[in-house]
Amino acid sequence: MSTQELEIQAAVAYRSDEPFTTTTLELRAPAAHEIRVRIVATSVCHTDLMTKNKALCSFPIVLGHEGVGIVDALGEHVSGFEIGDHVVLSYDYCGHCPQCEKHKPSYCNDHGSLNFAGTRPDGSKTHRTPGSGTADVFGSFFQQSSFATYALSHASNTIKVDKALPLPLLAPLGCGVQTGAGTVFNTLQVEPDTSLAVFGCGCVGLSAIMAAKLAGARRIIAVDINKSRLETAIALGATHRILPGEIGDAAAVVDHVKSVSQTNGCHYAIDTTGVPGVLRQAFDCCGPLGVTAMIAPGVPGTEVSIEMLGLLPGKSLRGVVQGDSESKTFIPKLIDLWQQGVFPFDKLITRYNSIDSLETAAQAMASGQVIKPVVVIDPAFQE
Numbered sequence: 203m204s205t206q207e208l209e210i211q212a213a214v215a216y217r218s219d220e221p222f223t224t225t226t227l228e229l230r231a232p233a234a235h236e237i238r239v240r241i242v243a244t245s246v247c248h249t250d251l252m253t254k255n256k257a258l259c260s261f262p263i264v265l266g267h268e269g270v271g272i273v274d275a276l277g278e279h280v281s282g283f284e285i286g287d288h289v290v291l292s293y294d295y296c297g298h299c300p301q302c303e304k305h306k307p308s309y310c311n312d313h314g315s316l317n318f319a320g321t322r323p324d325g326s327k328t329h330r331t332p333g334s335g336t337a338d339v340f341g342s343f344f345q346q347s348s349f350a351t352y353a354l355s356h357a358s359n360t361i362k363v364d365k366a367l368p369l370p371l372l373a374p375l376g377c378g379v380q381t382g383a384g385t386v387f388n389t390l391q392v393e394p395d396t397s398l399a400v401f402g403c404g405c406v407g408l409s410a411i412m413a414a415k416l417a418g419a420r421r422i423i424a425v426d427i428n429k430s431r432l433e434t435a436i437a438l439g440a441t442h443r444i445l446p447g448e449i450g451d452a453a454a455v456v457d458h459v460k461s462v463s464q465t466n467g468c469h470y471a472i473d474t475t476g477v478p479g480v481l482r483q484a485f486d487c488c489g490p491l492g493v494t495a496m497i498a499p500g501v502p503g504t505e506v507s508i509e510m511l512g513l514l515p516g517k518s519l520r521g522v523v524q525g526d527s528e529s530k531t532f533i534p535k536l537i538d539l540w541q542q543g544v545f546p547f548d549k550l551i552t553r554y555n556s557i558d559s560l561e562t563a564a565q566a567m568a569s570g571q572v573i574k575p576v577v578v579i580d581p582a583f584q585e
């Protein structure tokens with residue numbers, strides 16, 4: 203079976219301004235280093251929507267980078283996996299560049315080409331329209347393209363999990379949850395009795411808040427323009443909520459966060475919004491030696507202005523990809539915390555059934571109506 207092409211269903215992005223459309227495609231047989239995964243569920247991440255809506259990719263393309271599923275076929279050079287294994291898919295990396303060797307694979311020299319090029323590392327495409335002689339649809343998004351019934355991944359971005367776990371719930375671990383929690387645990391290494399401000403309480407921000415509570419931060423300040431998100435933030439561990447509209451302008455919000463921190467400014471701040479003015483506020487909220495983590499960079503070319511004097515008290519601004527996480531060890535750690543009941547990331551999830559609901563799920567996330575939509579593709583796992 204592994205040498206055959208396979209007919210699949212995929213929610214294809216044909217253009218930036220068109221909805222995801224479920225279509226039949228042919229998926230190439232797994233190459234020597236590829237794993238074919240029958241996708242059980244996929245969640246939707248803002249990166250999928252930004253990539254499509256801002257046309258940061260070639261079209262048509264199969265997006266999706268938070269897939270979970272069951273190993274269906276193995277290329278001849280894949281080891282360590284068996285058909286039937288349950289897996290979570292994450293971002294890919296080369297494994298041998300200086301950053302990969304330093305256990306920082308999210309800063310891999312090939313991060314862009316492996317995750318965003320829409321092709322295999324050799325430049326070939328994996329999907330084609332039935333009847334087309336050549337592969338005419340881009341895929342290999344994060345070396346998975348999980349908005350489909352089947353995906354091709356690598357051993358490097360495929361994480362085996364216990365078959366007893368509820369697979370659909372694990373989908374957001376591959377990017378959004380790992381990014382938020384990893385920023386706290388791996389990047390900032392938040393210490394007990396500290397203060398932390400989180401700007402933007404979507405999946406990434408709320409995952410950061412849950413992690414900060416576990417890390418023992420004393421003051422966890424949630425900032426968002428959506429009132430219900432702030433209520434969720436409090437339920438998950440934030441100690442303070444700030445609705446900027448109730449406080450005043452940017453300077454007033456910064457003053458308020460600093461006063462709430464009770465530490466002459468926060469020890470840490472995280473901006474998940476990708477809005478330059480909000481990143482500036484996050485940075486300004488930090489006190490001496492404070493570290494600001496920037497998670498969402500906005501579209502290419504977006505700039506932020508920071509007062510140089512503001513950097514002087516030992517402050518730093520740090521870009522963060524995937525929470526500096528090594529998915530192979532970090533995702534099992536997050537699953538373990540979830541099983542202990544101290545990291546309830548499943549509370550962020552809204553389930554949708556069938557691949558046809560992908561556009562509805564994406565719209566609900568984009569409008570802020572839901573935090574993390576999980577689209578359950580495999581009927582056996584639908585509720």
Ligand SMILES: [Zn+2]
Nearest residue numbers: 296299302310
């Ligand atoms: Zn690398």
Ligand SMILES: [Zn+2]
Nearest residue numbers: 247249377378
């Ligand atoms: Zn993502």
